[in-house]
Amino acid sequence: MKAEIIFPLIYMICLLILVGPRFLDMNSNFRQFLSNLSIWAIIVLAIATGYQGYFYFLGR
Known part of the structure; x- marks a missing residue:
């Protein structure tokens, strides 16, 4: 796994x-x-909808 997947998981578990x-x-x-x-x-x-919308409309 890459660090951009592992670190948010560790952060969420600790939180x-x-x-x-x-x-x-x-x-x-x-x-x-x-x-x-x-x-x-x-x-x-x-938050999830905003995140997905941001990458859908501005990530292109």
């Missing part, structure tokens, strides 16, 4: 290890957990 326990602790209520998870899903989808 999940650091943020994950606090996220689960704050979201002890299942309804609140789903609400926060849906907000994060929307944020991730917006």
